[in-house]
Amino acid sequence: MEEKLQEIHSWLERLFDGQPVPQYEVNATTMNMLENLYKLNQVCDNDAHNLIEDVKQKALEYSYEALRLSTILSTLGLDKSSLSQSGNVSLNNLAKIALILKLKDTSISSYYCGIHHLARDTRSVERMHNMEKRLIDALTIKHRDSIVKSSALKRTLRELTDHAAETEPKLEQRLRETAFLGRKSQEYQKIITELKKANKEVNMDPSLYHSNLVKRAKDLQMLKEELAPLQAKWKSYHSLPADISLAKVKLEEAKQEMVRLEMELERRIGSI
Incomplete structure (x- = not known):
């Protein structure tokens, strides 16, 4: 324990x-946590x-490689000092491009x-860009639809609020009337x-109850409807004579009147 404590304390120092x-x-607990941190x-x-x-090793290798290449170029008369300004610029550009492309x-x-890798990454980025653009377009359309729906909902809410404000007094009046009727x-x-x-106390006749009176009124109305055709038939008999002999006289008079009318009709037809 003391050895571990001394080791951890030295590490902290x-x-x-x-x-x-x-x-x-x-x-x-503290020693276990510190020991884990120490490890x-x-x-x-x-x-x-x-x-x-x-x-460091790679830097040393690159230095040796640069020295080797520089020696070879110097031997061939192509060292950096022998290059023109445009050549140095091109060489620097190639070096920068190599660093950007992370070439070995x-x-x-x-x-x-x-x-090739850069072109592939570019195409991948373009595909991602197109996908994001389509997604943004779809979200834009949904956003516009949401705005339209939100406006419609707000308008409906205003209409409902106005309608509620108009109908609230009527509802309150109806509530008061309902309470009153209750x-x-x-x-x-x-x-x-x-x-x-x-x-029950006065032993009232049940036939005088309202329900019984209503039933009797309906029965009376039905009887009146049944008597109506009988009364019409009965009234038609009032125009007939009371005696059979008088009826025969009336019938004979009617026949004579009919003969007279026929003769008058023939006379008028002949005069035409």
Whole structure:
């Protein structure tokens, strides 16, 4: 435990680089947390050290390669000092392009591969751009539709609000009337109950009840409707004579009148 504590404390001193180490409580939980941090820090330090060493090694290799290429170019009379200004500019541009394309070397095949990868990435970006543009267009249409629907809903809400403001007094009046009618209904129900009780006390004839009177009125109306054709038939008999002999006289007079009318008709036809 003491050895672990001393190791962690030394690590904290190196970590704070001469600054005072903050006070901390020494217990099992704290020590476990600090130990885990210490191990994780060691792993990160080792990774960083390895990365630095790798970069140094690559830098050294690039220096040797640059020196080798410079020697070859000098031997061929193509060193940088022998190039024209435009040649130096072109060389610098090639170097910048190689860095931008992240080429492993400056061979023509590497440039071709880098340009191919760049073109592929460009097409991919264009496809993504077109997809996003279509998505934006669709969202724009939906947004416009939402605005139209929102305007319609707001207009409907205003109309409903105005209608509610107009109908609210009527509703309140109807509520008051309903409450009044409810109270009246209760009063009438109470009166009906009292009247029924009074009817039982005075032994009132059930035939005089309203329901029975209504039924009798309906029966009377039906009888009147049945008697109407009988009364019409009975009235038609009033125009006939009461005696059979008088009826025969009336019939003879009618025949003579008919003969007279026929003769008059023949006379007028002959005169025409």
